[in-house]
Amino acid sequence: MEFDHFSYGWITPVVAFFISVLGSLLGLRCTSHARLAEWPVGWLIAAAISLGGAGIWVMHFTAMLGFSIPGATIRYDVPVTLLSAAIAIVFVWIGLSIVVRGRREIVALPIGGAITGLGVAAMHYLGMFAMKTGMDMEYTLGTVALSILIAVVAATAALWFMLHVRGLLATVGAATIMGLAVCGMHYTGMYSMHAAHSAHHAAVAPDSGVAPTQLLTPLIVTVTLVLMMLVIMVGFAEIDERSTRDERLDREPREPSTHWPTTDEVRDRQAADWGLRQPAHRRELSRR
Template sequence: MLEIDHFSHGLLTPAVAYVMSFTGSLLGLRCMARARTGTARDGWLIAAAVAIGGTGIWVMHFIAMLGFAINGASIRYDVPITLLSALIAMGVVWLGLGIAQQRTLGPLGLFIGGAITGAGVGAMHYAGMYAMKSDAAIGYDLWIVALSIVIAVVAATAALWFTLHVRGTLATIGAALVMGVAVSGMHYTGMSAMHVREAQHLHPPTGAGAMQLLTPLIVGISLVTVLLLLHLGSTDVNEENADTSRASRSATYWPTRD
């Protein structure tokens, strides 16, 4: 067996990865607060999916991967599959948010959306791992893989619940902190499933190096995050009025009983 190092740059990469996951989650929750007002709802849903799926999940994953190394082996990345993994992350979050927001489904929508989003996040993670090519033979412990998917589904369901119910600045920050821990926990659980060994007949991998590929992608999505932050700062939302409006609309679907 070859030795795997998840922290080749020390605690720098996991710390920065967590900060990005927290930032993306925080922005996504604030976008959902805007979506609850009913103004440009679809646009804010897309913005939330980019923030949570792109920054909070995908950027977190690949910043953490910058600290990943296999001692005695080289690593390259398949560019199209890496890009596909980013689209998967944002797409499943958008789908999950949309399903969870469907009042006709009631509480069931939260669990359906959480299951789809969590499974999609797992698919994003392992698509990103599949994009990683090496001259070492890579395998996975299926039990730990299954555990990472369960964590992803639970974390996604909790995140969707936060987007529906969290109100106020302090509560939003607290929820984003929890979401960052959940995303990071899923990532490192999934990574712990990997094992590698020497392979005599594998050719040197082709593709882009980690810094060559990931740096421009991470910088690009981070710039989108900054622009989204600026846009959020230029808009205002009265969450109390939004909640009142939302409650009156919900009464149409969930009439109270005497």
């Protein structure tokens, strides 16, 4: 059967991409604060919620709102859906913890990226498993493997960005790349799925689970509140960090200049001052 991934046009992929970029941006800033904090646990949890919760999980189900199967009713198993969210957040937190606390980046980065990428893939396919369509779902193994590879590479790149990116423009650029990678992994995984009619599930599936619109309302409310809290928290942390840095710079004693001008420099400076004090016609004569 043929699937329609864009039932509402480009609205769902664009909104999903924006949410992924926003979650990635907050995750980058939270991780940056975690690396500088004396107790990084709170910032790592906030980064995991931002990246795993908003940037990956919410992006997935926002994009799934545009997914439809002609002649089939799609519903979602709520416990499995919530389990997929927990997997995304926990695996991202594990990957972040390994990379931020690891002493050797060359070892910690691939391990953390692999764990995070596998968690992202597990969340994605568990979220697809949460769909109740009344049909038998099958997957193309080659495309599934490609989507998992994209997830691992994207997660490793995201962790690298979190370690090395500095500055607002660089952070926005990194978050945009991460959003593109996450969306690319999602639609690659969706492309691997195929469906066939199943008489066994046809009578059961429409009555089980919740409709996508019923899942959307609490999702929007919850995510909006969480993102607002994270934005406020990161904003206050940025202001506090900037004020602390300014105070530290003001308190640092300024070292006196240790450069003593040479005789030639003094002579040239005196000649320049004398030339500026002369009338224009005398300066012309002195040059001749």
